[in-house]
Amino acid sequence: MVRVELPAHLCRLAGVGHEVTVAVDASPVTIAAVLEVLEHDYPALEGTIREHETKQRRAWLRFFVCEEDWSHIGMDAVLPPAIVSGKQPLLVIGAIAGG
Amino acid sequence: MSSVRLLVGTRKGGFVLTSDGKRQDWKVEGPFFAGWEIYHMKGSPVDPDRIWASQSSGWSGQVLQRSDDGGKTWNVAGNKFLYEGEAGTHQWYDGTPHPWEFKRVWHLEPSLSCADTVYAGVEDAAMFKTTDGGTTWNELPGLRKHGTGKDWQPGAGGMCLHSIVIDPTDEQRMFIAISAAGAFRTDDGGGTWKPINKGLHSKYIPNPTAEVGHCVHHIAMHPSKPKTLFMQKHWDVMRTDDAGENWSKVSGNLPTDFGFVIDVHAHEPETIFVVPIKSDSEHFPMEGQLKVFRSKTGGNEWEPLSRGLPQKDCYVNVLRDAMSVDRMDECGIYFGTTGGQVYASPDGGENWQAIVRDLPAVLSVEVQTLP
Numbered sequence: 452m453v454r455v456e457l458p459a460h461l462c463r464l465a466g467v468g469h470e471v472t473v474a475v476d477a478s479p480v481t482i483a484a485v486l487e488v489l490e491h492d493y494p495a496l497e498g499t500i501r502e503h504e505t506k507q508r509r510a511w512l513r514f515f516v517c518e519e520d521w522s523h524i525g526m527d528a529v530l531p532p533a534i535v536s537g538k539q540p541l542l543v544i545g546a547i548a549g550g
Numbered sequence: 551m552s553s554v555r556l557l558v559g560t561r562k563g564g565f566v567l568t569s570d571g572k573r574q575d576w577k578v579e580g581p582f583f584a585g586w587e588i589y590h591m592k593g594s595p596v597d598p599d600r601i602w603a604s605q606s607s608g609w610s611g612q613v614l615q616r617s618d619d620g621g622k623t624w625n626v627a628g629n630k631f632l633y634e635g636e637a638g639t640h641q642w643y644d645g646t647p648h649p650w651e652f653k654r655v656w657h658l659e660p661s662l663s664c665a666d667t668v669y670a671g672v673e674d675a676a677m678f679k680t681t682d683g684g685t686t687w688n689e690l691p692g693l694r695k696h697g698t699g700k701d702w703q704p705g706a707g708g709m710c711l712h713s714i715v716i717d718p719t720d721e722q723r724m725f726i727a728i729s730a731a732g733a734f735r736t737d738d739g740g741g742t743w744k745p746i747n748k749g750l751h752s753k754y755i756p757n758p759t760a761e762v763g764h765c766v767h768h769i770a771m772h773p774s775k776p777k778t779l780f781m782q783k784h785w786d787v788m789r790t791d792d793a794g795e796n797w798s799k800v801s802g803n804l805p806t807d808f809g810f811v812i813d814v815h816a817h818e819p820e821t822i823f824v825v826p827i828k829s830d831s832e833h834f835p836m837e838g839q840l841k842v843f844r845s846k847t848g849g850n851e852w853e854p855l856s857r858g859l860p861q862k863d864c865y866v867n868v869l870r871d872a873m874s875v876d877r878m879d880e881c882g883i884y885f886g887t888t889g890g891q892v893y894a895s896p897d898g899g900e901n902w903q904a905i906v907r908d909l910p911a912v913l914s915v916e917v918q919t920l921p
Contacts, residue, residue, distance in 0.1 A: 503629075
């Protein structure tokens with residue numbers, strides 16, 4: 452099970468707590484694969500983390516993996532074992548903006 | 551006794567305000583969707599307990615919400631707004647071509663006859679329609695692909711389709727307005743569109759009487775006179791009596807004819823309301839005095855209404871979708887400000903009170919008159 456931490460506004464939208472777990476059957480496990488399952492399990496999140504059509508990350512959200520910024524690495528990069536095993540969460544973080 | 555329900559969209563959430571027919575004591579519920587911008591909320595005329603809310607944020611884009619119990623609980627509806635075919639370009643602020651990009655839903659207009667049908671006006675300007683209760687949205691591309699689309703340009707708030715008015719005698723006829731393109735009319739349910747801007751004069755564009763390019767801020771209609779529309783333009787208050795074929799200026803004795811809102815009395819089709827704003831660079835009332843102006847003659851002759859409104863040190867704005875009227879025997883008028891106040895007059899504008907004072911900046915106000 453992959454653990455995903457969401458920003459507060461998306462937790463409220465999806466009606467979940469700070470962290471959700473998703474069962475990702477795809478191999479290898481990528482951010483895109485995790486988001487695919489996340490959006491399936493929580494349809495309210497469709498279009499809010501990545502664009503509907505292009506599947507690109509929304510500009511004001513970022514992905515952190517094992518304390519590294521993976522926002523520009525690409526959705527299809529293979530996630531490390533610590534994320535795949537659920538030892539560490541995939542962080543979806545809202546950019547600090549708005550003054 | 552009848553009651554009223556106000557739907558208030560703000561920069562940081564939605565609010566539902568309710569009162570009995572006296573409209574003196576109000577219950578405030580919210581914020582719903584806290585932290586998100588709620589550009590617009592509106593109830594279905596067919597089923598008043600079905601309410602729609604446009605929820606958006608810079609972080610996570612557009613979400614659509616639907617309530618089927620008068621705003622007590624909400625469910626996420628479809629939020630996929632994809633332009634049909636090649637998106638194309640419009641003019642950017644500097645006049646260069648700029649790709650059409652969806653940003654948000656500014657206005658939701660439920661059908662007058664079907665609770666599952668709703669029209670959405672969006673930025674970048676286009677019109678979408680759902681016929682399945684909000685699950686899917688499809689563009690009415692005839693508007694965006696109208697031959698003038700490449701000449702449309704964003705106003706200061708973006709290139710938004712912010713006003714949708716449905717003719718109650720013929721739902722195939724609709725009027726919309728875009729900043730800054732102007733007003734358009736369809737007579738075939740949104741298949742084809744015609745610019746209806748003859749008579750508008752905008753000194754800030756290269757050709758002041760151009761077919762398109764006018765910064766229309768809002769339009770309003772009384773249901774008993776569907777060929778008569780009133781318009782608050784960037785500058786100028788206008789009216790048409792032939793469904794937009796010709797417009798004439800009715801600013802008359804207004805102290806300034808810049809502003810955003812305009813609305814029509816529920817029972818008097820020639821009584822209209824505006825809130826004059828000093829200028830396009832100073833978005834606040836003149837001399838710090840908040841005044842609604844009323845014309846009982848369909849324009850030209852205006853009177854200030856200020857009893858109960860702040861007459862000192864008031865520098866708020868009233869945005870284009872932030873005024874509404876109820877259908878009680880004595881018509882109630884409501885408007886919200888960027889300072890977070892919502893003002894109500896239960897007597898046609900004679901007396902006002904702030905029914906809530908400290909909300910986030912108000913983006914929109916709609917009222918429902920309930921049995």
